[in-house]
Amino acid sequence: MTDESAFKPAAQPAPPEARTQAKADHREGMEHLETPLSRTVTLWIPLGIIMLVLLFPFYWMTLTAIKPDSELIDLKTTNPLWTWNPTFKHFYALLFETEYPTWLWNTMMVAIVSTILSIMASVGAAYAIVRLKYKGANYVGAAIFLAYLVPPSILFIPLSTIVTSYGLYDTPFALILTYPTILIPFSTWLLMGYFKTIPFELEECALIDGATRWQILTKIILPLAVPGLISAFIFCFTLCWNEYIYALVFIASPDNKTVPVAIVTSFTDGDVFRWGSIMAGALVGSLPLVVLYTFFVEHYVSAMTGAVKE
Amino acid sequence: MLPAAAFLLLFLAYPLGLGVYLSFTDARVGRAGSWVGLENYEFLAGKNPLWDFFAIISNEVVGTKYELTGDPVFWLSVFNTLLYTVVASALKFAIGLYLALLLNRHMPFKAIIRAVVLVPFIVPTVLSAIAFWWIFDTNFSILTWMLRSIGVLGEKEVINYLGDPLNARASVIFANVWRGVPFIAITLLAGLQTVSPSLYEAATIDGASRWQIFRYITYPLLTPIIAVVMTFSVLFTFTDFQLIWVLTRGGPFNSTHLMATLSYQSGILGGRLGDGAAISTAMIPFLLAAIMFSWFGLQRRKWQHGEGND
Numbered sequence: 001m002t003d004e005s006a007f008k009p010a011a012q013p014a015p016p017e018a019r020t021q022a023k024a025d026h027r028e029g030m031e032h033l034e035t036p037l038s039r040t041v042t043l044w045i046p047l048g049i050i051m052l053v054l055l056f057p058f059y060w061m062t063l064t065a066i067k068p069d070s071e072l073i074d075l076k077t078t079n080p081l082w083t084w085n086p087t088f089k090h091f092y093a094l095l096f097e098t099e100y101p102t103w104l105w106n107t108m109m110v111a112i113v114s115t116i117l118s119i120m121a122s123v124g125a126a127y128a129i130v131r132l133k134y135k136g137a138n139y140v141g142a143a144i145f146l147a148y149l150v151p152p153s154i155l156f157i158p159l160s161t162i163v164t165s166y167g168l169y170d171t172p173f174a175l176i177l178t179y180p181t182i183l184i185p186f187s188t189w190l191l192m193g194y195f196k197t198i199p200f201e202l203e204e205c206a207l208i209d210g211a212t213r214w215q216i217l218t219k220i221i222l223p224l225a226v227p228g229l230i231s232a233f234i235f236c237f238t239l240c241w242n243e244y245i246y247a248l249v250f251i252a253s254p255d256n257k258t259v260p261v262a263i264v265t266s267f268t269d270g271d272v273f274r275w276g277s278i279m280a281g282a283l284v285g286s287l288p289l290v291v292l293y294t295f296f297v298e299h300y301v302s303a304m305t306g307a308v309k310e
Numbered sequence: 311m312l313p314a315a316a317f318l319l320l321f322l323a324y325p326l327g328l329g330v331y332l333s334f335t336d337a338r339v340g341r342a343g344s345w346v347g348l349e350n351y352e353f354l355a356g357k358n359p360l361w362d363f364f365a366i367i368s369n370e371v372v373g374t375k376y377e378l379t380g381d382p383v384f385w386l387s388v389f390n391t392l393l394y395t396v397v398a399s400a401l402k403f404a405i406g407l408y409l410a411l412l413l414n415r416h417m418p419f420k421a422i423i424r425a426v427v428l429v430p431f432i433v434p435t436v437l438s439a440i441a442f443w444w445i446f447d448t449n450f451s452i453l454t455w456m457l458r459s460i461g462v463l464g465e466k467e468v469i470n471y472l473g474d475p476l477n478a479r480a481s482v483i484f485a486n487v488w489r490g491v492p493f494i495a496i497t498l499l500a501g502l503q504t505v506s507p508s509l510y511e512a513a514t515i516d517g518a519s520r521w522q523i524f525r526y527i528t529y530p531l532l533t534p535i536i537a538v539v540m541t542f543s544v545l546f547t548f549t550d551f552q553l554i555w556v557l558t559r560g561g562p563f564n565s566t567h568l569m570a571t572l573s574y575q576s577g578i579l580g581g582r583l584g585d586g587a588a589i590s591t592a593m594i595p596f597l598l599a600a601i602m603f604s605w606f607g608l609q610r611r612k613w614q615h616g617e618g619n620d
Contacts, residue, residue: 043412043415043417046408046412047409047412047413047423050405050409050412050491051423051426051427053488054426054427054429054430054488054491054492055426055429057430057438057441057442057445057488058429058433058441060441060444060445060452061441061444064444072450073449073450080452080455081452125315144318146601147318147322147323149545149597149600149601150322150326150597151545151546151549151570151597152549152551153549153550153551153570153573153574153590153593154326154329154549154590154591154593154594154597155322155325155326155329156574156578156590157329157332157573157577157578157583157586157587157590158324158325158326158328158329158332158587159321159325160578160583161328161332161337161583162321162324162325162328177321178321180321181318181321181322184318185318185322238432241434242434242435242436244434244435244436244551244552244555245551245552245570245574248555248574249574249578259434259437260434260435260436260437260552261436263436263437263440264436264440264556275444275447275450278440278444279440279441279444282437282438282440282441283437285434285437286432286433286434286437286438289432289433289434290429290432290433293428293429293432294425297425297428300428300432301428301496301500304493304496304497
């Protein structure tokens with residue numbers, strides 16, 4: 001590196017001004033007003049620090065999950081930021097010695113079923129609000145938005161009495177039926193935004209051709225709203241996977257627990273926390289969402305910003 | 311339309327009403343209560359809530375020892391909730407906006423960096439909270455190790471991250487900020503991208519400084535979206551449950567109990583449904599205030615865009 005910079009003036013005899021000029025052509029916007037040094041100080045250093053802080057917990061989670069037990073509690077003889085003896089013992093223990101696969105399956109099933117239920121309900125609701133211009137549609141839209149703002153931490157106590165009185169306590173249905181209360185307002189709001197962008201003329205043409213409302217919905221609207229549906233689907237799925245308080249309150253037996261709830265309570269031997277397994281569990285539990293996210297980054301962002309912008 | 315409405319009425323509006331009703335009864339788990347009027351509220355908030363409110367703030371901030379007429383733990387949770395919400399939201403907003411401004415600049419690997427920033431938001435809160443639990447472990451914390459290796463802490467010194475009231479509050483606020491920043495940054499970034507670059511170019515030609523550009527162009531154009539994003543953020547911070555429950559369960563000495571965790575503790579674990587419902591109902595006025603704020607933010611946005619009453 002040093003050698004290269006030492007030889008540079010000889011190799012490039014052009015005056016410094018000319019060189020910066022030539023470079024400026026390749027930059028975008030007003031970047032040519034910045035020097036590389038100010039760019040490092042104002043952009044790369046702060047960005048680097050923030051990214052480091054944001055990502056460090058994941059690095060630490062992964063590292064803890066593959067470290068042997070002896071290294072976990074040893075801060076003196078080894079460097080805790082790296083390991084030379086990676087082990088899959090914790091993952092093995094997690095998958096074959098605990099009920100982790102059951103919890104994963106529970107979480108997955110609850111998330112998928114309640115997401116599908118909510119999307120179906122929201123498609124109907126959103127279409128009705130946007131297109132069937134009945135009286136008070138605007139108020140219903142506003143009510144849906146308000147419903148989105150009602151947090152689960154207010155609802156879990158009354159819901160627990162309702163769930164018990166319907167005999168759903170400690171069954172997956174307790175979660176499958178309550179999660180849509182979080183999901184429907186959100187996805188309805190999101191889909192309303194998408195439906196509004198579909199030109200009304202398309203529907204009028206179809207009406208003239210003799211299509212029914214149902215045919216219009218399934219043959220015209222839904223195919224056009226596929227990006228919106230994907231956004232709503234993966235966001236709902238994430239919300240379900242994330243849900244904690246309902247799962248904590250409505251489920252008691254270990255067989256029916258979801259990953260977030262089970263992992264907090266189930267990995268202690270008396271007073272000793274099995275950190276390796278806990279971290280492995282957290283890692284495996286986050287994996288499906290991270291994989292989903294990497295495939296649908298754009299949809300995530302549009303779901304997130306769409307919900308806020310509308 | 312109907313299925314969504316049925317769902318929401320059955321599992322959202324009905325529980326909301328039931329919650330308010332329960333708060334006026336002495337219901338316990340497994341037993342319907344009888345009407346006790348304002349007794350629960352009187353027990354919690356005391357005969358003179360306004361006095362209690364200022365007394366707890368003075369007790370916590372200045373260290374006075376005023377007697378409360380209500381339940382000291384309840385008032386402590388109110389204080390904690392407000393502190394948590396205000397500090398965490400302010401930090402999230404400041405860092406989120408800064409990060410959004412950084413991400414809005416031209417740089418290589420822009421798409422990847424933006425995608426990576428959002429990861430803390432995607433991973434389930436409970437699972438990342440578990441990672442923080444381990445990072446904040448008293449004896450084997452990686453933070454302690456780092457501080458020791460740069461010489462801030464002595465070889466035998468430890469920091470009791472979650473065991474000391476002040477540290478515990480700082481730790482949970484840090485974890486909350488860590489999780490909330492990506493959401494705010496990415497939504498604000500979406501807002502920033504709608505600001506036309508020609509405005510910045512014009513301002514630069516007029517000799518505006520970086521701060522002036524931000525203050526007189528970026529910030530005014532961003533205000534509406536900031537209002538909405540911050541409403542969401544305040545709302546979800548105010549009703550936070552998962553993070554606190556995983557990290558501290560309200561301890562030490564109730565110093566991190568939020569209203570949501572306290573209502574879970576007395577309503578579900580303590581079995582006093584009436585009390586729990588009263589605590590969560592007490593959150594509603596604060597939430598309404600936040601919603602009103604958002605409403606005016608939205609209207610201002612419409613006014614800026616010159617739209618009619620749509």
